[in-house]
Amino acid sequence: MILPVIFILINFASSAKILGFFYFPSISHQYVFRELVKELSLRGHEVTFITTNPIGDPNLKNLSEIDVSGAYQVFNKYDLSEINREKYGLIHISTYFRNFNHDIITIEMKTKDVQEVLKKPEDFYDLILIEAHSPISFGLGHKFKAPMVAVSSSDVSSQTHALFGESIHPVLYPELGIGYIGPLKQLAEKFDSFYINFMAWFITKYLDLPSDDQFARGYFGDDMPYLRDLMSEASLLLLNVNPIFSNRRPNAPNVIHYYNIHTKRNEDFPLDLQKILDDAKGGVVYFSLGTNVRFDHVQGNIKQAILEALGELPYTVLCKWESEDFPGKPKNVILRKWLPQQAILAHPNVKVFVTQGGIQSAEEAIANAVPLVIIPFLGDQPMNAKILTKHGMAETISPKLLEKNILRDTILKVISDEKYRKTAQELRSIFLDQPMSGIDKIIWWCEYVIRHKGAKHLRSPSADIPLYEYFMLDVFAVIFTALFVIYKIVSLAVRSLVGLLRGRKNQKEIKKKTS
Structure with missing residues (x-):
């Protein structure tokens, strides 16, 4: 007790x-x-x-x-x-x-x-x-x-x-x-x-x-x-x-x-979404640009180009969108205002994740060894995209170059080449290996x-400490001042000595001429 x-x-x-x-x-x-x-x-x-x-x-x-x-x-x-x-x-x-x-x-x-x-x-x-x-x-x-x-x-x-x-x-x-x-x-x-x-x-x-x-x-x-x-x-x-x-x-x-x-959080699938993923034996493409980049803010014809590119893929596509409908939406594309991202990435049928490249999305992709196609917009996204592309886990598309054919072909490239998934598995091993x-x-x-x-x-x-102390500018200032003073003293001494020697030489020449 x-x-x-x-x-x-x-x-x-x-x-x-x-x-x-x-x-x-x-x-x-x-x-x-x-x-x-x-x-x-x-x-x-x-x-x-x-x-x-x-x-x-x-x-x-x-x-x-x-x-x-x-x-x-x-x-x-x-x-x-x-x-x-x-x-x-x-x-x-x-x-x-x-x-x-x-x-x-x-x-x-x-x-x-x-x-x-x-x-x-x-x-x-x-x-x-x-x-x-x-x-x-x-x-x-x-x-x-x-x-x-x-x-x-x-x-x-x-x-x-x-x-x-x-x-x-x-x-x-x-x-x-x-x-x-x-x-x-x-x-x-x-x-x-x-x-x-x-x-x-x-x-x-x-x-x-x-x-x-x-x-x-x-x-x-x-x-x-x-x-x-x-x-x-x-x-x-x-x-x-x-x-x-x-x-x-x-x-x-x-x-x-x-x-x-945050990658181990428990997320539940809606029953229909679980069935969609399980039935997609050919594979699933997951598309989400996160919460800070909204499709209703994307300019020009990019929205239409994205949907057309996704519609030409031979895969089921789960896409986070601001609405669950869009004129001309392809049959293989499923739009949802919200999707349980961590649970989706953990599903074995997911082939590739098309993302903006935010750190949380990138970490969740690494933890589940899912290759990426990154469309970076802001913040740390461009740097994250470069890092993962350099490692060989992802391909990057600049938003200003985003076109239907480029997006479609890049997605197909990442899915078809096994090296992207192999690299993702290697990075996953590094990512999960920590002492606590x-x-x-x-x-x-x-x-x-x-x-x-x-x-x-x-x-x-x-x-x-102020920057001038951090970079030792005060110390260097004293050193350079001292060197400058020494230089001036030596220069003055040398000039004086040279002048003195010249003066004596001239006096000797004058004496020779007068004698």
Whole structure:
């Protein structure tokens, strides 16, 4: 009788109150965060989860969810698939995404239940989990005076890496969204990467952070420290980076990589979909461009070209579409507004996955050894496409080159050549081979921060020195100044000596002439 009581007391003593604010309306990203908060609640912690995609499981007694799915309406106003460097400058792109984030967070912060959370006393929570991509979220650290852990469902920008003291060398580690794979060899790519890196620093420092700081004060108070200072107080940065996509950047002690925490989620098939997959003995093509690229935003005749290409395939095609009907839809194409992607990819009849190349979709394809045809639009998608194409698991089609014949022939090529599936199986073996599960890893680190009431002792010293000190410009300035002074002294001495010798020579010549 005493032993169970002891275990209960230990569990109670080690439990914590945790607030998770994961603002971005994208189910593929939310899958990652859901697994994190779900596991924390199962391990006895009392978790409040602000999310655009609630789990809705009544068996999770320690999990309280706040539904902010109204943020999805922002996608009706913004078309992310059209925002790229081919059409717009970097400042325009930054402003577009900054306004996009502000509109999302405005909707979420005005939600009644979120307002109730903000009314809680400042010492209410023991840990704050926030999505790393929005500086505004770090204001919660000021509000509740609790340790913060920044979590990302993908890699992050160079400026976020710099904030945690990591290298941001533009040749070795190009900016996330420009599609380069380091180390760069071509001089033009090096200049371009340097330019992007510099502009990312300039835009973050002088445009994004001041605007975000002003915005955040409307919710967290004018006494809030500057956002960048709050961001630097975060205990950990948890990044969903796997060995296939890693650029092998050396990690600071407080930057932790994890992966493969969302690919084992249980998804149920609708009965008709199970039958469709089972009956498709010739094979299935799965087509989905995720949640951030919508077909109703795709320009020109591309929608028609895609459907025509899919209709000419000798396979059953499952296609995620914004509607379940389209004029002239081919008979072999089945349109659904939503499809259980993980379950579909795990089915043995699936031959190829046509995707936008987001990190979550790519990981799910690798975990199930399904070859890819990638049509990258934004963010990390171009880089992911290059990596998987380089490995030999995928073929890439640029959106601007997307035509019926190109899409059809590329899909047939990937299905017919066994090397793509063989490579996918090899990458799957690497992907699944890790010393501990991704979920166990990040839970341990979150609880580490709780146990020690923060983890500032892990912070790299390179995060807190100015760039001129980081690159030792002050040291080089002293060295070059000293060398310059020495050069001037030696030059002056040599000139004086030469002048003195010439003067004596001239005096001797004058004496000879007069004598």
